Each structure stands twice: as structure tokens, then as C-alpha cells.
Amino acid sequence: MWVYEKRLQFPVNIKETNAKLAQAIISQYGGPDGESGAAMRYLSQRYSVKNSRVAGILTDIGTEELGHGEMVCAIIYQLTRNLSMEEIEKSGFDKYYVDHTLGIWPQAAGGVPFNACEFQVKGDPITDLYEDMAAEQKARTTYENLLRLAKDSPDVCEVLKFLRTREIVHFQRFGESLRMVQDDLDSKNFYAFNPDFDRSAPCVDPKPGCNKD
């Protein structure tokens, strides 16, 4: 069960109006490596995870990513709230405006709608945790690209820098999670074995990936 707290994890206070920048930053809400995909990826993966601590890490990071989605939306909202019709036309925001006015809709910077394929659930904690580590790196790179585009907007940069740092922390925690799952394995099953599934599957002949405990 979730409970909403009326606060952001890190404050967002932007005075300027910049629709062009908002259109780039929206990728971190609904784009391929955005916060919505991250939140749903971890919160969906956790159900079948047998390592309790790792299920908890997925829950906690997934929850934090929901909060990051809110922060990204706060940036977009504040950058666009005072847009004039003239600025909408000049900044290239007109195409987005036609369908969403100043509402916030999950899409990538290039206009591609949010897609559930952005999050993967393979049901194998090793596979999923590698996916998660890669996802955190991709999100970090995206924030770095955004920081280059936002160099003249210090208020925006502050928030993007905070979010970028969290991707690094998440990468580290997922790396440790992977280690925790691998510590449960032994030399016979270290490769080619799904610890959330294979233990309960019938084992035909002794081969790598076959745990007979």
C-alpha cells in the first residue's frame, strides 16, 4: 500500500519559462530511460524475487522513482506554466500543445509515447538486476545530456544534478543486490541458472544450471 506525502524529495523552484528545455526533459518522465519506466520496472520485478532483501530494495528504489517522476513533472510544469501563445509557436512546443495544451503527458523528447516495453521483467533476478544496472546507467547518461542542454538554467540544473546522483546510488545498490543473489548460488549453478525458478523445476540430468538441493 502506498501513502502520498505532500512534498518533493528535492525542492523544485524554477522561475524561468523555457518550453524548449521542457520538451527535452519530458523524456525523463515518459521516455525510454525515464522515471516512469524505472518505477514500474522495479515495482513489477519484485513480486517473484525470492531474496527478501532484494525484493525490498526493488520496492524502495521503485518507490523513490515514483517520487522522481513527480520531480521531473514539477520541472516541466514550472518551465511551461507561464507560456504565451507566441512562445508556444516560437519554441516548437506547438506540436505538443495541440494534443496536451499545458498538461503533462508521458512521452519521449522526440514525441514517442510512453511504452510498457521500457520496463522489462524477465523473472530471473540475475537477468533483471543486470537490466536494472544498465537502466540506471542509461538514466544517468540522459541526465548528463539534459545538463548540457540546461547549462543556462541553474535552477533546473540543481534538480537534474540531484536526480543524476540518485542514478549512481541506485546503480551501486543494484550491483550489491546482484552480489546478494549470486552469493546464494554455488559453483555448480553460478551461470545459466534462474534462482527464482529453477530450484522448483524438475531436473532431468546433472548439468550446469541444475540445482539438486
Add this chain to the structure above:
Amino acid sequence: MNNMNQKQLRNYIDVVSFALDDVTLFLDTHPDNQDALQMYAGLKEKRTQAMNDYVRFFGPLNRYQVNSGNKWAWNMGPWPWQGEV
């Protein structure tokens, strides 16, 4: 709440919390309704007390309630999606 076991206390928290969820929605659209305001206040009191008891005897229900001691117990199962244990 004194004599409740873990399952009973959790169930009590579920019931009181759901009542709070529902009265919250009602108050969101009826902010002056005195009956609902009173109901909210009573339920909030009950939930706070039950939560305090639960945390003390059975452990945290959210990440801000952990009494850590010398080993972190937050991300330990069972998890709610696993059903009854």
C-alpha cells in the same frame, strides 16, 4: 488493542486505514461536513495508536518507522503480496 496478536492488529490497521481512505475521498469533495470531519479525527487517533503498537511489537510498516537496533530489519519478508504465512 492490548490483547491482539499480529494478525489481528494488522487486520485492525487495515480496517481503520481503509475507513480513513474512504472518508478522505469524501472530505476532499465535502470539506465542511462536520460528521465526516469528526469521523476522520476519531479514525486518525485509532490508526496512530494501532500503528505505534504494531511498530513496537511486530516491526515497521513503512520505511520511516524502523527502530533499527543493530541489524536492519526493514527489507525482510514476508512481503504483503506473498499472502498469509
